[in-house]
Amino acid sequence: MALLTPLGSLPYPQPADAANIPVHIQSLAEAVDGRTVLRFADSVARDAKVTAPVAGMLCWLSTPKQYWYHTGSVWTQLAPAPVHKANSTGGTTASTTFVETLTGSTGDPTVATxxxxxxxSVLVSLGSRISNSATGTCFMSAYVRLSSSSTVVLAAGDGRSAISTGTGQISASTQYLVSGLTPNSVYTASAAYRCTAGTATFAFRFITVTPVS
Incomplete structure (x- = not known):
């Protein structure tokens, strides 16, 4: 009967075992197989091949060129990087409720996927250089949506805003934790803007989403 190594539980034969080298090599190869960095074209190919994943398994997916590991309950990306979007072009709004489009702005909207x-859980950081034509208060926040359905999971709110009051220019930023998201699901964080009076100008806008372990 083969014994197991103390750390990796890899099988090795005892002196009394039958001298069947191919069988012993096969047993060792099968034990090592699931401990290597597995390689697949994509998650579909991985799930078709690895039907009973265990915690600690590691694999490389050619699409989307990422390492993934199994937590014991779900495959998830290994060390996902922050997502950063920025737009230096200024735009204005006189809306007293949150809007995601600014008048006069060009370029891509400030949306992080x-x-x-x-x-x-993720940490959302956002900010802008803000000014106003009147003495009202300006707010920059964000909507977080499930990408597949556009369902809002966290609405923009004053309490989660970069804030400026008055007519002078000010660079303001904020960050807050968003939790309760479904692992491996794709979301968007879309910047939103409003002011209590006057016409607000937002320039050099950014939004960054950082995964939290």
């Missing part, structure tokens, strides 16, 4: 990590 990200995949929720295994923890289901």
């Amino acid at each position: 990200f995949t929720a990590p295994a923890s289901g």
